Amino acid sequence: xxxxxxxxxxxxxxxxxxxxxxxxxxxxxxxxxxxxxxxxxxxxxxxxxxxxxxxxxxxxxxxxxxxxxxxxxxxxxxxxxxxxxxxxxxxxxxxxxxxxxxxxxxxxx
Amino acid sequence: xxxxxxxxxxxxxxxxxxxxxxxxxxxxxxxxxxxxxxxxxxxxxxxxxxxxxxxxxxxxxxxxxxxxxxxxxxxxxxxxxxxxxxxxxxxxxxxxxxxxxxxxxxxxx
DNA sequence: CAAGCCAACTAGGTTAACTATGTTGCACAG
DNA sequence: CTGTGCAACATAGTTAACCTAGTTGGCTTG
Numbered sequence: 001x002x003x004x005x006x007x008x009x010x011x012x013x014x015x016x017x018x019x020x021x022x023x024x025x026x027x028x029x030x031x032x033x034x035x036x037x038x039x040x041x042x043x044x045x046x047x048x049x050x051x052x053x054x055x056x057x058x059x060x061x062x063x064x065x066x067x068x069x070x071x072x073x074x075x076x077x078x079x080x081x082x083x084x085x086x087x088x089x090x091x092x093x094x095x096x097x098x099x100x101x102x103x104x105x106x107x108x109x
Numbered sequence: 110x111x112x113x114x115x116x117x118x119x120x121x122x123x124x125x126x127x128x129x130x131x132x133x134x135x136x137x138x139x140x141x142x143x144x145x146x147x148x149x150x151x152x153x154x155x156x157x158x159x160x161x162x163x164x165x166x167x168x169x170x171x172x173x174x175x176x177x178x179x180x181x182x183x184x185x186x187x188x189x190x191x192x193x194x195x196x197x198x199x200x201x202x203x204x205x206x207x208x209x210x211x212x213x214x215x216x217x218x
Numbered sequence: 219c220a221a222g223c224c225a226a227c228t229a230g231g232t233t234a235a236c237t238a239t240g241t242t243g244c245a246c247a248g
Numbered sequence: 249c250t251g252t253g254c255a256a257c258a259t260a261g262t263t264a265a266c267c268t269a270g271t272t273g274g275c276t277t278g
Contacts, residue, residue, distance in 0.1 A: 143227080143228065143229085144228085144229070145227090145228090159229085159230080162229085163230095173228095173229055173230070174228085174229075175228070175229045175230065176227085176228050176229065177228065177229080178228065178229075179228095179229075
């Protein structure tokens with residue numbers, strides 16, 4: 001599932017989960033699959049899955065409850081600050097990927 | 110430096126650095142000490158320092174540049190809701206276009 | 219002197235092992 | 249039936265090792 005695009009695996013997984021949350025296929029209150037389960041689904045190591053979940057936790061999209069699972073937060077309040085940091089993260093990523101693509105293209109002249 | 114307060118070490122370090130950034134003792138453009146240096150200063154393992162920096166990166170407070178260091182970002186201004194939705198639409202578009210280009214490139218090996 | 223290589227530093231990504239701790243459900247003893 | 253304990257599962261945190269890769273400065277060689 002995780003592709004070799006130069007985009008690190010833990011961010012690809014975070015992106016995908018974020019997409020599912022934004023898209024509603026993972027609704028507020030829903031639990032994410034367990035980290036072990038996610039590792040299987042994405043064919044990734046447990047470590048990168050933990051990193052991915054950590055990103056979403058930092059972004060405030062998700063709350064982990066020890067012993068239970070990781071749950072999608074209510075998207076209500078955290079409007080601007082979190083959104084902004086997420087957007088900035090996305091912008092940073094796009095810039096990096098663009099730079100990579102551009103350099104690849106220039107090499108092929 | 111990292112105390113046994115129940116608050117995990119990587120968050121204590123992230124808190125402290127965030128404080129220094131918000132307080133201006135680390136100004137925009139300034140480099141953070143290297144991860145090795147931070148590990149010494151906080152008497153923490155390299156791993157927790159990396160996690161701490163990762164948090165700040167995710168929050169967008171800081172930008173890492175491979176080979177150089179980690180630099181404090183320029184503090185962004187709050188944006189209006191309309192701007193946000195427009196920016197999000199633009200980001201979505203950019204992401205799709207980039208994904209197309211990337212897959213084209215990867216197919217051509 | 220100039221070019222280029224190389225060593226030392228930088229961040230970043232991945233994996234694995236171990237620990238701690240919380241939750242849940244089931245089996246077994248009373 | 250009650251409840252107690254235990255096994256299985258969950259997140260969370262810490263550490264360490266290994267690899268990639270960009271930057272910089274100095275030294276060596278031509």
